Amino acid sequence: MSRRIRTHLPSSRRIRTHLPSSPWLFLGPGLLIVGGFSLYPFVSTVINSFTDKRTLIDGQYVGGANYQELVHDDMFWTGLRNSVLYVLGAVPLLVILPLLLALLVQRHLPGITFFRSAFYTPVVASVVVVGLIWVWMLDDRGLVNSVLGALGLGTVSFLSDQWLLLLSAMLVTVWKGLGYYMIIYLAALANVPRELHEACAVDGAGAVRRFFTVTVPAVRSTMVLVAALSSVNAFKVFSEVYLLAGPGGGPGGADTTLVMLVQQVGTGLSGRVGYASALSVVVFVITLGLMLLVLRANRREDA
Amino acid sequence: MRISRRQERRAARHTARRAARRTARRAATTTAIATACALVMAACGASGGAGSDSASGKVEGTVEFQTWNLRTNFKKYFEGLIADFEQKHPGTKVEWIDQPAENYADKLSADAAGGTLPDVVNVSPDLAVPLAKAGLALDLDKAAGKYRDEYLDGAWKSHQIPGMEGTYAFPWYLNTGPMFYNKKLFKEAGLDPEKPPTTYDRLFEDAKEMADRSKGRIAMLGNAPAIEDFGRYGVPLMDEQGTKFTFDDAKGVELLKKYKELYDVGALDSQALTNEAEATGRKFQQQSIAMNPGSALDLGKFKKEAPSLYKNIGITPAVSNTGKDNMYVQGLMVNARSEVKPAAVAFAHFVTNAENQMDFAHEVTVFPSTEGSLDDPFFTEEDGTDETRVRVAAAKSLKTAVNYTPVLFSDQMKTVLRNEVAKAMQGEKSPRQALDDAVAECDRLLKSAG
Numbered sequence: 001m002s003r004r005i006r007t008h009l010p011s012s013r014r015i016r017t018h019l020p021s022s023p024w025l026f027l028g029p030g031l032l033i034v035g036g037f038s039l040y041p042f043v044s045t046v047i048n049s050f051t052d053k054r055t056l057i058d059g060q061y062v063g064g065a066n067y068q069e070l071v072h073d074d075m076f077w078t079g080l081r082n083s084v085l086y087v088l089g090a091v092p093l094l095v096i097l098p099l100l101l102a103l104l105v106q107r108h109l110p111g112i113t114f115f116r117s118a119f120y121t122p123v124v125a126s127v128v129v130v131g132l133i134w135v136w137m138l139d140d141r142g143l144v145n146s147v148l149g150a151l152g153l154g155t156v157s158f159l160s161d162q163w164l165l166l167l168s169a170m171l172v173t174v175w176k177g178l179g180y181y182m183i184i185y186l187a188a189l190a191n192v193p194r195e196l197h198e199a200c201a202v203d204g205a206g207a208v209r210r211f212f213t214v215t216v217p218a219v220r221s222t223m224v225l226v227a228a229l230s231s232v233n234a235f236k237v238f239s240e241v242y243l244l245a246g247p248g249g250g251p252g253g254a255d256t257t258l259v260m261l262v263q264q265v266g267t268g269l270s271g272r273v274g275y276a277s278a279l280s281v282v283v284f285v286i287t288l289g290l291m292l293l294v295l296r297a298n299r300r301e302d303a
Numbered sequence: 304m305r306i307s308r309r310q311e312r313r314a315a316r317h318t319a320r321r322a323a324r325r326t327a328r329r330a331a332t333t334t335a336i337a338t339a340c341a342l343v344m345a346a347c348g349a350s351g352g353a354g355s356d357s358a359s360g361k362v363e364g365t366v367e368f369q370t371w372n373l374r375t376n377f378k379k380y381f382e383g384l385i386a387d388f389e390q391k392h393p394g395t396k397v398e399w400i401d402q403p404a405e406n407y408a409d410k411l412s413a414d415a416a417g418g419t420l421p422d423v424v425n426v427s428p429d430l431a432v433p434l435a436k437a438g439l440a441l442d443l444d445k446a447a448g449k450y451r452d453e454y455l456d457g458a459w460k461s462h463q464i465p466g467m468e469g470t471y472a473f474p475w476y477l478n479t480g481p482m483f484y485n486k487k488l489f490k491e492a493g494l495d496p497e498k499p500p501t502t503y504d505r506l507f508e509d510a511k512e513m514a515d516r517s518k519g520r521i522a523m524l525g526n527a528p529a530i531e532d533f534g535r536y537g538v539p540l541m542d543e544q545g546t547k548f549t550f551d552d553a554k555g556v557e558l559l560k561k562y563k564e565l566y567d568v569g570a571l572d573s574q575a576l577t578n579e580a581e582a583t584g585r586k587f588q589q590q591s592i593a594m595n596p597g598s599a600l601d602l603g604k605f606k607k608e609a610p611s612l613y614k615n616i617g618i619t620p621a622v623s624n625t626g627k628d629n630m631y632v633q634g635l636m637v638n639a640r641s642e643v644k645p646a647a648v649a650f651a652h653f654v655t656n657a658e659n660q661m662d663f664a665h666e667v668t669v670f671p672s673t674e675g676s677l678d679d680p681f682f683t684e685e686d687g688t689d690e691t692r693v694r695v696a697a698a699k700s701l702k703t704a705v706n707y708t709p710v711l712f713s714d715q716m717k718t719v720l721r722n723e724v725a726k727a728m729q730g731e732k733s734p735r736q737a738l739d740d741a742v743a744e745c746d747r748l749l750k751s752a753g
Binding site for chain 2: 052054055056057139140141155157159160245246247248250251252253264265267268269270271272
């Protein structure tokens, strides 16, 4: 004998929890902000990229002319090269160093909270202040060069050589980002079961072996997250290079990154908004590609 | 306590009256908004037409006045100025806005694009160009031509644009800079501290001597040449019609070659290719650069921030092949879409008239752009102090000074020139090639600007 199971409350007792419009009321503010400050600018950037719009002068439709110009623009290739180099230089360091740092401060030692906060300080500090401090330190007559001079190593022109400038900027990015990614790793490390480490130790594995067989596999998805975040940020780098190399982007503009180029081309009273928009669209496509690449790498490893 | 009948009635009457007043006010607001919209639309529609240049009418209404980094130091002066104007023209009100020095052009472009440009705006000639081309600057030859004779001819012309009719801002204050040099560093390099270089040949020789003696520790100059340096060297920068740039001629190449020689022997600061003016100023104060351009304002700064430099400071006119100093001009532009044009023109003229400019020059070491003002004893008689000496020398040089930077030379073009100059100095390109490339790219930008 089967009895029907009643899954619904009788209609008379059903409580009306919301009006049809209620979800929209909750979503409204968020949608407005996303629509007004992300979607609309995005769409209008794409549209502008097909015009010759300037800051104060409305543009005419010019088809793909901006994109064609871009291919023949030396500065675009310089910017692309620098942004790619930035990703290749900064991302591996930002994936590995914070993990080691997290392992270091993960232990419960007296006074460890001090070190945790100390490593996190650069993240909180304003990038402009940090940039200026590094400029003073790396100057030809700055702290670093005085020390090198005292050791008899001569002057290293960190701020006037095109490659050293880029390297110095990466250094600042890595130094400033360490703490942030360290926190992410700390959260992931807290989830690694102790038993695994213990079992591994019982089997006679040393610290290095345990790191590679227990820790790394356990935090791999976090590593992918960090790689994705840091590569997108590295590709979009602006402040560090702007502050160290100056608004012109180093000697002869040789250290200009793509985002700096967007700023140089598109701002000011005679800014070329159309061309700058085309550059921005290219930056967007490449960042999207980077994200997909990192995510795909992860899926393959999981499989 | 009981409320009496009469009180009740009075309260009711009061409420009714308040409601009526509220309705009336709301109606008035609606009308005002509608009128404003209509005016805005009319203004937009009329822009570019000849009618928009008319500034005749009654001087009344609220004028928005925007200055560039002047509030911190000159609040009192401007408040007095505004009070005087409002008193002279009853029915006017001036709202003063000040913007910080950084990113002023970006602020202007945001305002201009958003239609919120103030009525009277502090500009420099290069900022006035794009605003005038977009039809946002009032042509003052038409709207205020009667005041033209009050100003120095050169100053009035500084806001004219090649290829365009009209003058797009009242000239306001002028400035020019001497070169400051460090007598101690000159002496250490075996140079006569009382005889700073007055010709380019001497300057370049002294610079090499200094680099040699100090083993590259002290540089004579801190910056690679910019457009005004080419101008001062006597290089023709642009053709008369403003259609193409010409600084890649033989003289320009010669200057760049000489600078490259200096850079190679360490007579220019090692970071000369990336230094901003601010960084060079700091290095001059730290006494690692021996010579740096400045303005009369800097003297006070040295006194306060670098007393040991101040003891050894020398002042000399900037070297030039043309006999004319470089002049920096500030102007006041009137918004062509202003709703209170007569008042805006009257106020811009008031701020820049001889009397008020003279008062401003007494507040701070800048120089008036009005006819005859520079003959005032304040600018001609020395009293033995360094400040006065700089002021008198600057005022004298201003009589013939010119603004070397072509008004059509945009920020983007400055970047192009700077990059090409750097490539030449690093030896990546020959000076000839670098300047040719710079001119070609600047011409292209000029054409695309229309």
